Amino acid sequence: MSKLKYALFTGCTARQSTPEQMMSTMAIAEKMDIELVVLEEASCCGASHLQDYDDFLSLVLNARNICYAEQRGMTMVTICNTCQLNTMMTKRRLDKDPELKAKVNEKLAEVGLEYKGTSEIVHFLYAIIDDFGLEKLSKMVVKPLAEFNIAPFYGCHNIRPSEIHEDSNGHENAYAPRSLDDLILACGGKNVDYEEKNKCCGFHAELQAPHTAAVLTGNAIMGAMDNNADMMVTPCPLCHLKLDTQYEHASKAVGRDVKLPVLHMQQMIGLAFGIEGKDLGIQHHVSEINFL
Amino acid sequence: MKDLIIDKDDFWVMHDKVKPFLISDVEEHPEHEHIVTPSEAEELLEADYCIQCGACHYSCPVTEINEQFIGPAAFVKAYRFEADVRDDAHIERLDVVNEEIQGVWDCVKCMECAEVCPKDINPIEKITKLHNMIFDEGIAKNNIATRHAVYFKDSIAKHGQLNEAGLVIYSEKGYGMYKHLKVGMKMIAKGKAHINPLIVPKSEKLDEIAKLVKISSTSKF
Ligand code: SF4
Ligand code: SF4
Numbered sequence: 001m002s003k004l005k006y007a008l009f010t011g012c013t014a015r016q017s018t019p020e021q022m023m024s025t026m027a028i029a030e031k032m033d034i035e036l037v038v039l040e041e042a043s044c045c046g047a048s049h050l051q052d053y054d055d056f057l058s059l060v061l062n063a064r065n066i067c068y069a070e071q072r073g074m075t076m077v078t079i080c081n082t083c084q085l086n087t088m089m090t091k092r093r094l095d096k097d098p099e100l101k102a103k104v105n106e107k108l109a110e111v112g113l114e115y116k117g118t119s120e121i122v123h124f125l126y127a128i129i130d131d132f133g134l135e136k137l138s139k140m141v142v143k144p145l146a147e148f149n150i151a152p153f154y155g156c157h158n159i160r161p162s163e164i165h166e167d168s169n170g171h172e173n174a175y176a177p178r179s180l181d182d183l184i185l186a187c188g189g190k191n192v193d194y195e196e197k198n199k200c201c202g203f204h205a206e207l208q209a210p211h212t213a214a215v216l217t218g219n220a221i222m223g224a225m226d227n228n229a230d231m232m233v234t235p236c237p238l239c240h241l242k243l244d245t246q247y248e249h250a251s252k253a254v255g256r257d258v259k260l261p262v263l264h265m266q267q268m269i270g271l272a273f274g275i276e277g278k279d280l281g282i283q284h285h286v287s288e289i290n291f292l
Numbered sequence: 293m294k295d296l297i298i299d300k301d302d303f304w305v306m307h308d309k310v311k312p313f314l315i316s317d318v319e320e321h322p323e324h325e326h327i328v329t330p331s332e333a334e335e336l337l338e339a340d341y342c343i344q345c346g347a348c349h350y351s352c353p354v355t356e357i358n359e360q361f362i363g364p365a366a367f368v369k370a371y372r373f374e375a376d377v378r379d380d381a382h383i384e385r386l387d388v389v390n391e392e393i394q395g396v397w398d399c400v401k402c403m404e405c406a407e408v409c410p411k412d413i414n415p416i417e418k419i420t421k422l423h424n425m426i427f428d429e430g431i432a433k434n435n436i437a438t439r440h441a442v443y444f445k446d447s448i449a450k451h452g453q454l455n456e457a458g459l460v461i462y463s464e465k466g467y468g469m470y471k472h473l474k475v476g477m478k479m480i481a482k483g484k485a486h487i488n489p490l491i492v493p494k495s496e497k498l499d500e501i502a503k504l505v506k507i508s509s510t511s512k513f
Contacts, residue, residue: 012454015493017484040496044454048401050444052423054511060504061448085403107508111500160403161414174407200353200402207463208437209398210471212357216400245475245484286478 004131006077007069007119008036009087012044013237014079020281021237024266025079025124027280031140031273032132036077041068045086048157048204059100060107062090063115067108075120077127079266081157081236082204084123088164091121122168123158125235125265129179130170134186142274144188148231148291150268151192151224151260152180153243155236156200174198180235183265187272196223201242211253217242218254230291231261233268240264245286261289302355303346306362310370310388315381332377339372339418341411348405348415360394364405364415367396371418374425383431390426390433397423397437427511439463442513449505452495457485 014022029036042065044050051058066087069076078084094101095117105114122130128137159165159174166172172179177198181191201220202213221243224232234240240262247259262285263271270280271292282289348364349355355363362370370389373379389395396419405415423441432438440463447455460472469476479485495501 012456012493015453016456017479019483041500043452043495043501044444044448046444046448047454049441050448051420053427053438053441053513054445054509055420055424056510057445057505057508060508061501064501064504107504110507111503156402156404161406161416163406163412200400200404202353202400204401205354205398207440207460208392209354209358209400212354212398212400215357216353245479248474284482284484286475286482286484 003033003035004127005035005037005074006127007072007074008038009042009065009069009076009078009083010038011078011080011083011237013241017241018237018264018284020284021079021240021264021266023279023281024264024270027275028266028269028273031270031275032137034132037072037074039065039068039076045083047082048086051086056103058086059090059093060104062087063094063104064108064111064113066091066119066121067113067115069119069121070116075122075127077122077124079124080238081123081155082238084121085157085164087121088168091117092164120168123235125158125179125183126169128269129183134182137269138186138188141186141188141272143272145184145268145272146188146190148189149192149229150184150189151194151227151229151232152184152197153201153220153224153232153234153239154180154198155234155239158235159198180233180265184233184268187268189268192224192227192229194223194227194229196220201239203238203242206242206246210249213242214246214249214253217246218250218256218258221247221250221258221260222254222256224260225258229260231263233263233265235265237264243287247287259287261285261287261291298346298350300346303349303363303365306349306366307344307369309362309394310366311381311385312366312369312373314373314376314379315384316378317380326378328377335375335377336372337375337417337421338411338413339368339375342368342372342413343411345410347408347410351404351408353402353404354398354400358393358398361398362389362394364419367422368413368415368418371421374422383429386422386426386429386431389422390431392435392437396426424511427513432513436463436465436468438513439465445505445509449502451492452498452501453493455489455492457489458492461489
C-alpha cells in the first residue's frame with residue numbers, strides 16, 4: 001500500500017484549548033506512517049454559529065479551506081466533528097447547486113482561488129478505519145487497554161444528519177453507531193454500551209443555555225459511570241472540552257458528583273501503541289488521568 | 293392501539309405559540325389572486341410538508357430539559373409562514389422565536405431533529421434560516437447569543453482562527469466572566485488557555501481571509 005497522505009484541517013480548538021489533541025494526532029500519525037500536511041492557510045469553519053449570522057460568508061470561508069486541500073490534490077482530514085459537519089455541509093451544498101457554487105467562486109476568484117469539488121472530506125476516525133484499517137492498527141498495539149472499560153462518546157456532528165455524512169463515515173447508523181466501539185476493541189479495551197453514547201454534550205449552547213448544556217454533559221458522564229466505565233473516549237475536541245472541563249457545573253445540574261477521565265481517540269490509540277502519556281498531552285487534562 | 297398514542301398537549305401549545313397561520317391584510321373584495329410563483333414556493337424548503345408527527349419535538353434534548361423551548365416542529369412552522377410571500381407578520385412572529393430560553397438561540401445543534409424527521413424536512417436548516425431572518429430584519433438583540441454568533445466573523449477577519457477565550461469574554465460582556473473563572477483558571481493551569489487572551493494563533497494568508505470577509509459579508513449587526 002502506498003503511504004497514506006492527507007491535508008489536515010486542524011480547526012481552532014486543537015491549536016488552543018485542546019493542545020493535547022494536536023500532539024496526539026501527530027504522534028500517532030507518525031507511528032502509523034500517515035503523512036498529515038497541515039493546512040496552515042485554513043480559517044475557522046464558523047463552528048455552526050457563523051452561519052446563523054452570515055450563511056454566505058460561512059460558505060465562502062469553508063469553500064476556501066477546501067480549495068487548499070484541492071490544490072494539494074489530497075483528501076481533507078478533520079479532527080473535530082463540528083469542522084467535519086460544517087465543511088462537509090458546504091461541500092454538499094456547493095456540489096449540488098451550480099448557481100450557488102458560481103456565486104461562491106465569484107468571491108474566491110478575487111483571491112485567485114476556485115472551489116472545484118475534487119477533494120473528499122473525512123474525519124480522522126473514519127480515515128483510520130476505512131483507509132488504514134483496524135486490523136492493521138490492532139497489530140500495532142503493544143499495550144492493550146484490556147483492564148479498562150471505555151465508554152465511547154461519538155459526538156453529534158460526526159453522525160448526524162446521516163444524509164450528509166453517510167458517504168464519508170462508512171454509513172454509520174446514527175442510532176447505533178459502531179466505529180468508536182470497534183476502535184476501542186481494536187486497541188484492546190472493553191467497550192461500554194450506554195444510552196448517551198450518541199447523544200449531545202450541549203457544547204454549542206454552553207454560554208447561551210448553561211443549564212441545558214450542563215444537564216446534557218452530566219447525563220453523558222452519568223450514563224458512562226453507571227455502566228462501569230473507567231474512562232470516556234471521543235473523536236471530538238468540543239465534546240472533550242465539555243466533558244473534561246465542565247464536570248463541576250454538570251454535577252450541580254444533575255445533583256450528583258460526575259467525573260471521569262476523558263481521552264481523545266488519538267490518545268487512546270497512542271497509549272495502546274505504547275506512546276508515553278506526556279507525549280500525548282495527558283498533562284493538559286482538567287479531569288486528571290489517574291490510571292497510567 | 294390507544295396505548296400507542298402519546299399525549300401531545302405540550303407539542304400543540306408550542307405550535308400555537310408561533311402564530312401558525314397566514315397573517316395578511318387581504319382586501320375584502322380582491323380583484324385578482326395573490327399568485328405565488330414556483331420559485332417563491334420553493335423558498336418554503338418543503339416546510340409545508342410537515343405532518344406534525346412530533347418526532348423531532350420529542351427527540352430534541354432541549355425540549356426535555358427546558359419546558360419553555362418552542363422546539364423544532366414549531367420552528368419549522370414559524371419558518372413556513374415567515375418564508376411565505378403572502379405573509380405580512382414578519383417581526384410579530386419572529387419576535388416569538390427570537391426570545392431567549394424559548395427561541396432558536398437555545399438550540400444545542402445536536403441534529404437529532406434532522407435525523408429523525410420522516411418527511412426529510414430538516415428542521416435545523418429552518419432554524420438557521422430563522423436566525424438569519426432575525427439578523428436581516430434588524431431585530432437581533434444585543435445579548436449573549438447574538439454576540440456569540442457575531443464574534444466569529446470579527447475573530448476570523450482578525451486572526452483567521454477563532455479566539456476561543458476572546459469569544460467567551462466578548463459573549464459574556466466581560467462581567468459575566470465570573471461564572472467561568474474557576475474553570476478558566478484550571479484551563480490556564482493545564483496549558484489549555486492563556487493568561488493573555490489576546491495570544492491567538494494566526495492563519496497563514498490572513499490578508500486573503502480578511503479580504504473575503506470584507507467582500508462576502510451579507511449581514512450587519
Ligand atoms: S438541533 Fe436544535 S432543535 Fe434540533 S433537536 Fe437538536 S436542539 Fe432540538
Ligand atoms: S419530524 Fe418532521 S414531519 Fe414530524 S413534526 Fe418534525 S418536522 Fe414535522
